[in-house]
Amino acid sequence: MTALLEVRHLTVHYPLPFGLAEVMTRRPRRVVQAVNGVSLSLERGETLGLVGESGCGKSSLGRAILRLTAAKSGQVLFDGTDVLALDKAGLFAFRKRAQMVFQEPHASLNPRLSVAKALAEVLRVHRVCSRTAIEARVLELLETVGLSADLGARRPAALSGGQCQRVAIARALAMGPELLISDESVSALDVSIQAQILNLFMRLKREMDLTMMFISHDLSVVRHVCHRVAVMYLGRVVELGPTEQIFRDPKHPYTQALLRAIPRMDPDAAPPAAAAASEPPSPVALSAGCAFHPRCPQAMDVCRDPPAPALRRSDQAEVACHLYPV
Amino acid sequence: MSAPVLRVEDLTVEFAAPGGPLRAVDEVSFELAEGEVLGLVGESGSGKTLTCRALIRLLPSRRARITRGAVRIDGLDLMTLPESAMQRVRGERIGMIFQNPMTHLDPVMTIGEQIGESLRFHKGITRREAGRRAVELLRQVGIPDPGLRSRSYPHSLSGGMRQRAMIAIALAGEPRILIADEPTTALDVTVQAQILRLLLDLRDRAGLSIILITHALGVVAETCETVAVMYAGRIVERAAKRTLLRRPLHPYSQGLIRSQPGTGAPLAELPSIPGQPPSLAELPQGCRFHPRCAYAIPRCREIRPPLADAGAGRRSACLRWQELAQAS
Numbered sequence: 001m002t003a004l005l006e007v008r009h010l011t012v013h014y015p016l017p018f019g020l021a022e023v024m025t026r027r028p029r030r031v032v033q034a035v036n037g038v039s040l041s042l043e044r045g046e047t048l049g050l051v052g053e054s055g056c057g058k059s060s061l062g063r064a065i066l067r068l069t070a071a072k073s074g075q076v077l078f079d080g081t082d083v084l085a086l087d088k089a090g091l092f093a094f095r096k097r098a099q100m101v102f103q104e105p106h107a108s109l110n111p112r113l114s115v116a117k118a119l120a121e122v123l124r125v126h127r128v129c130s131r132t133a134i135e136a137r138v139l140e141l142l143e144t145v146g147l148s149a150d151l152g153a154r155r156p157a158a159l160s161g162g163q164c165q166r167v168a169i170a171r172a173l174a175m176g177p178e179l180l181i182s183d184e185s186v187s188a189l190d191v192s193i194q195a196q197i198l199n200l201f202m203r204l205k206r207e208m209d210l211t212m213m214f215i216s217h218d219l220s221v222v223r224h225v226c227h228r229v230a231v232m233y234l235g236r237v238v239e240l241g242p243t244e245q246i247f248r249d250p251k252h253p254y255t256q257a258l259l260r261a262i263p264r265m266d267p268d269a270a271p272p273a274a275a276a277a278s279e280p281p282s283p284v285a286l287s288a289g290c291a292f293h294p295r296c297p298q299a300m301d302v303c304r305d306p307p308a309p310a311l312r313r314s315d316q317a318e319v320a321c322h323l324y325p326v
Numbered sequence: 327m328s329a330p331v332l333r334v335e336d337l338t339v340e341f342a343a344p345g346g347p348l349r350a351v352d353e354v355s356f357e358l359a360e361g362e363v364l365g366l367v368g369e370s371g372s373g374k375t376l377t378c379r380a381l382i383r384l385l386p387s388r389r390a391r392i393t394r395g396a397v398r399i400d401g402l403d404l405m406t407l408p409e410s411a412m413q414r415v416r417g418e419r420i421g422m423i424f425q426n427p428m429t430h431l432d433p434v435m436t437i438g439e440q441i442g443e444s445l446r447f448h449k450g451i452t453r454r455e456a457g458r459r460a461v462e463l464l465r466q467v468g469i470p471d472p473g474l475r476s477r478s479y480p481h482s483l484s485g486g487m488r489q490r491a492m493i494a495i496a497l498a499g500e501p502r503i504l505i506a507d508e509p510t511t512a513l514d515v516t517v518q519a520q521i522l523r524l525l526l527d528l529r530d531r532a533g534l535s536i537i538l539i540t541h542a543l544g545v546v547a548e549t550c551e552t553v554a555v556m557y558a559g560r561i562v563e564r565a566a567k568r569t570l571l572r573r574p575l576h577p578y579s580q581g582l583i584r585s586q587p588g589t590g591a592p593l594a595e596l597p598s599i600p601g602q603p604p605s606l607a608e609l610p611q612g613c614r615f616h617p618r619c620a621y622a623i624p625r626c627r628e629i630r631p632p633l634a635d636a637g638a639g640r641r642s643a644c645l646r647w648q649e650l651a652q653a654s
Contacts, residue, residue, distance in 0.1 A: 053514040160602050190369035191541060195585035195598035202593060217514065220544075220588025224596070243592065261519040263544030265589055267568040270548075279484050279517055 003077075004211045005042040005065070005179060010035055010074035012060045016284065032283050034060040036235035037074070039311070042179070047205065047212040049226030049243065051219055051258070053280050056232040058215045062181045065213075066100055067091060078179070096126055099172035103184035105164030109156040115142070115167050116152035122174040141170040145200060162193035169200065173208070180205075181213045186221060198225060219262050223247055231255045234283050234291040236308065241317025251319040254292045290322065298323060330357040331502055331535050332381075332420075337395035339373075339380050341387070341606070348606040351377050352559040353394070355633070358503065361529055363536045365546040365567070367582070368556035369603055374539045377556070378505045382416050383409075399503075417448050421496030425508035427488035431480040437464070437491045438476030441498055448499035463494040468524055486517035490524065497528070504528070507539045522549050543586055547571055555579045558604055558614040561633060565640035575642035575650050577619045613645070621646050 012035035021027075034057040042048050050058045063069040065076050067083060076083040078094065086094055102108040110118055119138045123129055129137050139149050145166040156164055165185060172180060182201065186194045202225060205212055216222050222229055222243070229246045231239040231254065239252040250256045280295075281287070287294055293303040302322050303309075311318040312326055339351035351373045358364055366374045379385055381397050383404065397404040399419055407415065416422075424430045432440055441463055442456035451459070457476070464472035467490040480488055489509060496504060506525060510518035526549060528534050538550060546553055546567060553571075554564045555578065563576040574580040581599040590596065601618040604610055610617050616626040626645055633643045636651065644650065 053516065162602060190603075191543070191582055192369060192585050192599040193602060195587070195596040196600075198587060199595055199598055202595070218587075219515070220586065224587035224590070224592055257516060261515040262588075263515075263518075263522075263542060263548045265544055265547050265571065265583070265586055267547050267571040279486050280514070 002044055003041040004044045004079060005213075006075075006077040007041065007061075007065060008039050008075040008077070009037045010039070010061065010064060010076060011037055011072045012057070012064045012069060013072045014060075030284055033235050033286055034283060035064060035071075036286075038232075038235075038237050040230055040237060040240060042211050042213060044178075044211055045209055046228065047214055047226045049222035049229040050213060050215045050232060051217065051222050051229060052232035053258075054217065055234075055280060055283055057235040057283070058232050059183050061232070062100065062183050062213060062215050066095075066098055066181060068100070096128075096175045097177055098179040098181070099175070099177040100181045100183060101165070101168050101172050101185040103187055105161050105168055105188065106156055108168050109164060109171075111156055114153055114155055115147075115159070118167065119152075119171055119174060122171055126175045128175050137174075141174055144173065144204070145170040146196075160193075161189055162196060165189065165197055166200065169197075169204070173204065176208070177210070179211045179213070181215065183215045184217065187216065187218060194221070201225060219247075219258065231258065234280065234286060236291060236320060237311060238292065238320045239317060240311060241315075245316050249315070251314055251317060251324060252292075252321050253296045253298050253323070257295075290320075329359070331360050331399065332358040333396075333398040334377075334381065335396045335398070337377060337380055337397065338393050339376055339385065340391055340393050342389040342391070343607070345607070347393075349609070350390070350559050350606055351380060354556075354559075354561055356554050356561065356564060358535050358537060360502070360535055361533050362552060363526070363529060363538055363550045365550035365553040366537055366539045366556065367541065367543065367546055367553055369541060371558075371603055371606075372556040373559040374556050375507055378422070378507060378537060378539060381505070382420050382422060383412055384416070384422075414448075417444060417496075417499035417501060419501050420503045420505060421499065421501040422505040422507065423489070423492045423496050423509050425511050427485070427492045428480060430492060431488060431495075433480055436477050436479055437483070437494075441476070441491075441495050444495050444498035459498075460494075463497060464491070466497070467491070467494045467528075468520075469494075484517075485513050486520060489513065489521055493521075493524065493528075497532075500532075502533070503535045503537070505537045505539070508541070509538070510545065511540070511542070518545075525549065543571070543583060555582070558609060559606075560614060560643065561641075562615065562643045563641065564633065565636075565642075569638070569640055573651070575636050575640065575647045576615075576644045577621050577650070578615045580650070581618075613643070621650070 013031040013033055016030045018029060038061055052058050060069055064071045071084055083094060116138050119141055120134050123134050123137055142149055142152055147166050186197050214226055226243050229243050230237045233254050239255045250259050288306045290303045290308050293299040309320045309322050311320045314324040335355050336353045338353055340347040340349050354377050368374045380392050438457060438460045441460035445456040445459055461472045461476050464476055469475050469490050510521050529536055550567050553567050554561050557578050563579045574583055584597040587596055599618055612627045612629055613631050616622040631643045631645045633641045636642045636647050
């Protein structure tokens with residue numbers, strides 16, 4: 001297998017609006033350090049899960065890979081070419097090969113376009129097929145995602161959440177992408193519908209040989225559909241490894257806390273223990289050293305000192321924690 | 327278990343619509359015992375939130391009306407009380423917390439003032455005394471540095487802290503029943519675990535009875551004693567948590583449980599329920615689940631299945647529950 005996508009030291013910072021305090025004191029503008037030097041790669045045909053609490057930078061990372069958000073520094077190599085250096089034409093061609101499905105199904109579709117028109121627009125703009133073939137291709141796409149042809153005339157407002165998400169998936173698939181990034185695409189759906197959409201993703205992945213990045217805060221979903229999982233905490237990947245390994249034997253104290261907090265379906269399980277104390281701090285004022293140390297039950301002196309621990313191999317996984325020295 | 331603190335009988339809520347009334351909650355009945363945590367489970371639109379809002383007669387729209395039913399607390403039927411008496415019931419007998427604290431907290435009042443307002447209304451105490459009790463309540467719900475936090479505005483608190491503040495407001499009138507409407511859905515899993523732990527602690531310490539509205543079966547498995555599953559406005563199954571999760575006696579509950587990811591083999595097809603929930607305007611005749619049901623027989627289209635007693639305190643609204651029981 002070869003890597004389809006390789007992310008190297010990717011950093012995304014969002015500047016905060018200038019406050020009076022900054023102007024008066026001539027201090028530099030404060031920034032939200034959303035993604036801090038993340039490196040990871042995706043093999044062709046693999047599904048990588050990206051998990052973490054809200055604000056950990058998982059969506060920013062996904063968006064930066066597709067250049068929907070500007071990265072501050074780093075490299076995104078897609079099939080060998082650096083996405084961040086692409087010019088307009090290059091970016092247009094890249095978008096054909098890498099697509100995204102978003103969380104809010106209704107918000108990501110144009111409310112004034114019927115489903116068929118929305119799909120036809122994509123086909124036309126990207127010149128995927130000849131004008132005469134567009135209609136047939138739209139019907140084919142609807143069928144691929146399990147929608148009946150008569151839904152094509154409807155506008156998004158007349159669709160349910162699950163149907164909308166199918167349309168969004170059809171739109172992403174219209175130009176036959178190799179990489180599909182799903183950003184919380186099943187989080188807003190009810191359980192019975194969520195299972196249908198997850199099945200659809202798994203089937204499409206098999207049939208079209210897609211490479212997928214699955215961003216989700218729902219660890220059970222990630223466990224079900226992903227080959228490997230990257231756990232993010234405040235802009236950094238703290239653990240990365242095969243799904244089975246991460247869930248069976250989590251190494252990083254944060255991964256352990258996260259897994260302990262998932263409500264289990266087992267009716268005989270003990271009620272929730274007081275999990276990781278406190279809440280994730282703001283990504284504006286990151287503490288020096290390991291970002292997790294203020295919440296970590298096993299924090300040592302070294303954790304407070306910069307630099308933050310880097311990812312190191314431990315077993316089959318990689319962990320960024322001082323508990324696992326080289 | 328002890329005598330029920332709350333008894334709901336045949337509660338029915340309808341929305342006025344041009345084509346005739348739409349029945350969003352259809353003859354819902356259940357009981358809540360002292361110290362019990364009842365999980366009310368269902369998908370969006372199944373009527374679980376509306377049921378609970380009807381209990382305290384706070385319907386979300388003028389078009390909605392309670393057309394039938396009784397809600398009894400200590401023999402008192404809330405549906406016949408005058409509105410002035412209902413204001414006392416809300417807060418002093420039943421408290422309620424919501425999914426999104428930010429939309430239910432006043433953004434221009436400090437947390438302490440909001441708790442104090444509730445205290446002064448329900449307890450008739452002075453402003454100074456209310457301020458002191460507010461800090462005490464914040465301490466009880468596990469907010470660190472409660473003195474300082476009582477002077478904060480909602481926007482400066484994190485999601486978990488806001489939810490704790492809302493719980494403190496709901497507890498100000500010392501209700502015996504707390505309705506928690508998706509209290510952890512907007513929160514991260516680590517914070518969710520903390521809030522659920524807090525609700526259970528309050529139950530243990532104050533003998534609070536809790537109705538927990540949720541769509542997450544994992545949350546039910548960890549916190550509830552009994553579960554009622556709702557589908558399209560009706561309760562389709564009611565049982566103790568363990569029996570319901572282990573051996574559901576309604577095809578819908580069965581489908582919900584099986585379609586949860588994370589339990590079966592990874593990358594395998596998830597057993598999903600085909601189709602989608604019906605809209606209120608186009609409710610199927612007979613059993614409302616029959617168009618999506620693998621067990622449906624012709625009779626399911628004609629007869630509205632009653633919530634039948636299936637023994638050992640469980641009830642199922644499936645005509646074929648006996649066959650399901652034998653199969654499982």
